[in-house]
Amino acid sequence: MGRSISRWSLLALVSTAVFLSVIDIFVVNVAIPSIKVGIRGTDTDMQWVIVLYVLGYASFLIAGGRAGDYFGKKPVFVIGMAAFTLSSFLCGLSQNTIQLNIGRTFQGISAAFMVPQGISYIQVLFQDQKSRTKALGIYGSIAGAASVIGQFLGGVLPEIHSFVEGWRLLFLINVPIGIIAIGLSIKYLENTVIVRTQKFDSLGAALLVLTLACFIYPIVQGRELGWPIWIFILFGLSILIALFFFWQQRRRQNKGKLSLIDVSVFKHRDFTIGLFASVFYFMVQDSYFLINVVLLQNGFGINSFDTGLYFVFQGVGYVIASLLSIRLITLYGKFVLIFGVMLMVVSLIFHLWLLDGSAATRPFLPLVFFVYGIGCGTVLPSLLTVSLRNLPSSFAGMASGTYSTFQQTAIALGVGIVGGIFFYILKNPHRKLETYLEAYKAATITNIILLLIVAVFLLFISHKKAK
Structure with missing residues (x-):
């Protein structure tokens, strides 16, 4: 379907990805003590509430960008937004820290797929340098505004005592915004040219995830576990996997294959x-x-x-x-x-x-x-x-x-x-x-x-x- 709204309206639409992803960082940062009380968690649990979101984001960000080229930016954007909305809903319904942190992980992963498509759409919608620069400025301003709004809501929402505990609203507020964005995206966004000249580097993506997981887990969890020897082994393993990852990336490049990172x-x-x-x-x-x-x-x-x-x-x-x-x-x-x-x-x-x-x-x-x-x-x-x-x-x-x-x-x-x-x-x-x-x-x-x-x-x- 051809788009029947202006490209500036489409900019606002695709910017909902960065708005939700940024606001979800800052709203949790300010409300972390309220979440701890509400979910009856430990200090380490609260570190994981922050860490798992950014770790999921970091692990799949490059893969998320590549996925838009391989499967088309519209379906990846819509599916990423839907996954983010669903995981936000599950975070809001969490009954314990395990459920909450699983939801946070999937929030980060889904953000890694939807955010790069929003940035890529700016390149598609705004071909001339002047309008593209203006669009990128607006996009950055939206991200900045999201940080301020997130800090404000992180203070306000936990103080609300209604039909649901206030800290749950931190996550549930994403749901109506996500649903509206999904509906408008399906109706108005045009798909982009799909590029499948080479096979997606799934092994590289898996190695990157494994490297980051083995690297961050010992740092966050080691203190609470009393620094057992296997924590240090896991940390060492992350370094070995990282070296193998960069070797694998260089090898793919030398063979002329698509890699996640050009070393x-x-x-x-x-x-x-x-x-x-x-x-x-x-x-x-x-x-x-x-x-x-x-x-x-x-x-x-x-x-x-x-x-x-x-x-x-x-x-x-x-x-x-x-x-x-x-x-x-x-x-x-x-x-x-x-x-x-x-x-x-x-x-x-x-x-x-x-x-x-x-x-x-x-x-x-x-x-x-x-x-x-x-x-x-x-x-x-x-x-x-x-x-x-x-x-x-x-x-x-x-x-x-x-x-x-x-x-x-x-x-x-x-x-x-x-x-x-x-x-x-x-x-x-x-x-x-x-x-x-x-x-x-x-x-x-x-x-x-x-x-x-x-x-x-x-x-x-x-x-x-x-x-």
Whole structure:
């Protein structure tokens, strides 16, 4: 069926994928203490609620992008959206942590298939450079708005006491949006040309999933299990599988077959440095929310609504800075990113100073959260741009998928490591505010160190675009 609505309306339609995927990250980040109480989970269970979503996303993101070329973007988008809607519904009905985390895993996997199609449709719908740039800007703004809305809803929804527990609404709210998006997509989206010149790399996809699972599981679960020897064996196994994966990818390329990752992309210096910088940056991304939310709600006893409002200030700062940084990056390059990273570091130092248990300092918290958001918004939207800037255009699509996979893996890694440090200090069942503050200090200092490493990597990226 030919489309009978404007391409800008179609942009809004395909952008529901990134809207739902982003909002589902931030809404859970803010509401994690409420989910823990509602589902009667442990600290490790709550780490998994965050980790399994991003791990499922990271494991299948490259495969999800390839699937759109192989099976057509419309069916993959619709099926991905349907799977995301169904898994959200199952999360909302969960009766225990196992059910919830299974649902979260499938949320992440389905997001990995629907989001790349939304981005690809922009390339199809907007052929000229001017309109495509505008469309990508709108798409990015929708993602930014989703982060702010998610932080607000993460505070508001758990406070609602109606026919269903408030924390369940965090997931059930996706259902009507998903159903509407599915119906409109079936009616208005046109399918794209299917490319099946080569067999899909199913072995590579399986190896990537296995690598990430064996790598992240020991980091998150080891603390609660007491670090048995088999945990370290599993971690070592992940390294061996990763080496085999890259060998298998190179072998397929040498034979002229389709691979998930073109390993020759790592020969490009700026991309590789940018990739390392992004790994350390995204280790801070969600671990920051986790430790701050737990401190504010469980340590200080601030309700989820007020906690959500604090993070709205952070989100507003992010959106404002992201709009400005896109323009500044063309003038000042990597120095914009370095400034943003150092602003985050300074803000975290003020976090440590103000979050000392004294109620007298709390009126200053919105400003500190806002400044942290300014730093995030200065770095995050442009980190990928700087990393890909000197890469040949033939690598752009594949490199973007590789970057996103490392990004999501780093989020899981940060929640596992930084969150693990935080909860290790909190292992005493008779927790006092002093214990929360000690745990927060250790975890935040870790995040400061990670950000300083990011700044060092950025110093080695080329300042200007190569001619």
